[in-house]
Amino acid sequence: MITIVKARPEHVEAIVSLWEDLMEIQKKLDAEFFDATDLCIEEYASGVRGTISSSSDDRKVFVALANETVVGYVTVEIMHFSMLYYNFDSLCVIGDIMIDEKFHNQGIGERFIQEASKVAKKQNVNKIMLNVFSKNEKGYAYFKHLGFQDTFNKMTLKIE
Numbered sequence: 001m002i003t004i005v006k007a008r009p010e011h012v013e014a015i016v017s018l019w020e021d022l023m024e025i026q027k028k029l030d031a032e033f034f035d036a037t038d039l040c041i042e043e044y045a046s047g048v049r050g051t052i053s054s055s056s057d058d059r060k061v062f063v064a065l066a067n068e069t070v071v072g073y074v075t076v077e078i079m080h081f082s083m084l085y086y087n088f089d090s091l092c093v094i095g096d097i098m099i100d101e102k103f104h105n106q107g108i109g110e111r112f113i114q115e116a117s118k119v120a121k122k123q124n125v126n127k128i129m130l131n132v133f134s135k136n137e138k139g140y141a142y143f144k145h146l147g148f149q150d151t152f153n154k155m156t157l158k159i160e
Contacts, residue, residue: 002103004111007052007061007073014070015063016045022098029135033156051075057122062115064099064108072099074112078123092120094130113146 007015023037051059057078064072075095094116099108116128129151132140 001066002071002106002108002111003065004062004108004115005065007048007063009049009052011061011063011070011073012045012048012052015048015061015073016041018070018073018098018100019044019048019096021100022096026133026136030133032158033133048075057119060115060119062112064103064111066103071103072108072112073097074116076116076119078119078125089127090123090125092116092123092125092128094128097130109142110146 020041023034027034027037048061051061058080059078060076062074062076063070074097077093077095078090079093080090094112097109097112099112113128120126120128128148130143130148131154132143134140134153
């Protein structure tokens, strides 16, 4: 049975390991864009530790556990007035979401979105936002399936 719980300090190592897996997936899709992620592992771990130890209702990390083993995680943050010049609504932003491939198709992603929704509702926020890299067709299709809609398209131009 899979349980979803708020992450604890003892989960950080497993979360970081899953983040590294996520970065490897992203590198396969766009090696140039994700080339520096190997240099950021300790910074990422530090950020996760800080969020877990914080008592803030605005930032949370949740993990999916299978027999007490972390098999997925999601980071959630309330961004107040994040699009100040366009819209004054606060947003619940999913920073990362990663589930071990062996545990795909078990409803974990949907349960993570439900947890993010609870965080949002507690803060009177009515929208969840996330970024999906355009080359991540599988992730994009999954979030569309869950009801997410396109809001922005971010584009880059390589300057030689």
